[in-house]
Amino acid sequence: MESLIDIVLLAFLVGIAFAIVWMKDLLAVIMLLGIYGLLSASFFVAMDAVDVAFTEASVGAGISTLLMLVTIAMTGRSEHPVRHKPFLALAVVIITGSLLIYGTLDMPYFGSAQAPVHQHVAPRYINDSIEEVGVPNIVTSVLASYRAFDTFGEVVVIFTAGMGVLALLSVVRRPKNTTGDKARDIAKIDLINDSMHEQHLVLRIVTKMLIPFIFLYAFYVQFHGDYGPGGGFQAGVIFASAIFLYAMLFGMSTARRVINQSFIQLLAAIGVLLYGSVGVVSLLNGKNFFDYSALSVDPIAGQHLGILLIELGVGCTVASVMVIIFFSFADRKDNGQNLESNGIENNLKENNKK
Amino acid sequence: MLMGLYNYWIVVVLMMVGFYIVIAHGNLIKKIVGLSIFQTSVFIFYISMAKVDGGTAPILADGITQYSNPLPHVLILTAIVVGIATTALGLALAVRIKETYGSIEEEEIQKKDNLDC
Numbered sequence: 001m002e003s004l005i006d007i008v009l010l011a012f013l014v015g016i017a018f019a020i021v022w023m024k025d026l027l028a029v030i031m032l033l034g035i036y037g038l039l040s041a042s043f044f045v046a047m048d049a050v051d052v053a054f055t056e057a058s059v060g061a062g063i064s065t066l067l068m069l070v071t072i073a074m075t076g077r078s079e080h081p082v083r084h085k086p087f088l089a090l091a092v093v094i095i096t097g098s099l100l101i102y103g104t105l106d107m108p109y110f111g112s113a114q115a116p117v118h119q120h121v122a123p124r125y126i127n128d129s130i131e132e133v134g135v136p137n138i139v140t141s142v143l144a145s146y147r148a149f150d151t152f153g154e155v156v157v158i159f160t161a162g163m164g165v166l167a168l169l170s171v172v173r174r175p176k177n178t179t180g181d182k183a184r185d186i187a188k189i190d191l192i193n194d195s196m197h198e199q200h201l202v203l204r205i206v207t208k209m210l211i212p213f214i215f216l217y218a219f220y221v222q223f224h225g226d227y228g229p230g231g232g233f234q235a236g237v238i239f240a241s242a243i244f245l246y247a248m249l250f251g252m253s254t255a256r257r258v259i260n261q262s263f264i265q266l267l268a269a270i271g272v273l274l275y276g277s278v279g280v281v282s283l284l285n286g287k288n289f290f291d292y293s294a295l296s297v298d299p300i301a302g303q304h305l306g307i308l309l310i311e312l313g314v315g316c317t318v319a320s321v322m323v324i325i326f327f328s329f330a331d332r333k334d335n336g337q338n339l340e341s342n343g344i345e346n347n348l349k350e351n352n353k354k
Numbered sequence: 355m356l357m358g359l360y361n362y363w364i365v366v367v368l369m370m371v372g373f374y375i376v377i378a379h380g381n382l383i384k385k386i387v388g389l390s391i392f393q394t395s396v397f398i399f400y401i402s403m404a405k406v407d408g409g410t411a412p413i414l415a416d417g418i419t420q421y422s423n424p425l426p427h428v429l430i431l432t433a434i435v436v437g438i439a440t441t442a443l444g445l446a447l448a449v450r451i452k453e454t455y456g457s458i459e460e461e462e463i464q465k466k467d468n469l470d471c
Contacts, residue, residue: 109358111407161439
């Protein structure tokens with residue numbers, strides 16, 4: 001039965017991937033990519049990787065689809081039909097693929113308990129983590145305690161990517177009462193935006209009731225990650241998705257009033273700093289970097305405290321970086337029309353001068 | 355052998371589909387989509403390796419003797435979130451390219467660059 005689910009889900013994934021190659025309409029491509037994310041999340045559940053499935057469902061099917069939709073709203077939804085040397089590309093792909101298939105022939109069979117990957121450190125994590133870390137979810141104890149230094153690196157990468165998006169897309173927000181005509185235009189656009197959102201009355205009321213529960217669920221995932229699937233990464237994404245929902249239904253101008261952008265940017269940095277300072281505290285107490293037994297007299301209590309703190313740091317950073325990314329894209333889109341026409345005109349002028 | 359290696363072969367097919375999109379398609383958004391297909395195929399590869407027959411999810415509970423390998427789960431869990439952050443960075447670059455060149459098709463961008471110099 002399990003292998004049947006495996007075969008069907010993977011066959012679906014291949015079908016969707018080929019459909020993505022054929023489609024020229026980028027909106028359809030992005031919708032298919034969302035389905036692809038959801039199917040791979042279901043596949044991860046069938047493979048016992050519940051934490052991974054959790055993350056993939058919220059990221060692959062949710063946030064990445066949303067970001068790509070915002071992007072094609074700015075860049076256009078049709079793709080040029082001409083391919084760049086398709087037969088050469090096909091030949092390269094087929095040769096690489098056959099070499100990789102040849103490589104898999106030596107691999108241990110799927111599901112075999114004797115495979116080398118299960119022999120090295122995995123038994124130590126499975127057998128000893130409950131005495132050493134005291135947390136039932138092994139994934140959390142490896143992520144936040146044994147390999148905390150790796151996870152710190154990942155959090156810094158996420159933070160840097162958020163800052164990169166901010167640097168690339170941030171729009172200088174002009175005060176609304178600068179010059180007469182422009183200010184009136186901007187006010188008019190805001191009015192149109194807001195009135196459009198007023199039409200979704202049922203959606204807005206249902207959302208208002210749902211958002212507290214989404215936040216509550218995010219907190220549950222955040223603080224229950226030691227005992228069940230979940231943790232800072234998933235909680236951060238769920239938390240951010242509630243804010244996205246609010247921004248989409250109530251309009252960007254309302255959402256910007258509710259959520260202070262500089263506070264969110266500060267929170268992203270605080271998350272990374274909180275994570276790093278836990279490591280520094282254990283260094284100052286004469287232990288290794290991220291050795292949580294330094295945090296308390298009882299080593300297990302220290303581990304619990306350390307995991308709680310660094311998961312909190314991860315949650316803060318992930319949630320605020322996701323919010324920063326979404327707001328940067330949406331702001332760019334709102335101000336895009338003006339900027340874009342100005343930019344193209346300037347380019348044309350420069351070209352004419354040459 | 356067919357069942358034992360089925361997952362890995364699917365991974366190779368998905369990876370090559372993503373690779374083909376990246377090299378043959380000129381549209382930058384489509385290239386990013388291709389990259390995420392490639393990326394997901396690697397996730398599927400790791401998670402397939404972690405599966406043990408008869409095992410359960412790696413959350414300790416009474417009466418269970420066989421768990422799947424937790425280590426690949428940890429690696430992929432963080433890779434997914436880093437993946438979305440880097441994808442967002444790529445999309446931001448595409449938006450800026452569209453604003454400067456008026457297009458996200460590789461050939462048109464190349465043409466405009468050739469005109470300039």
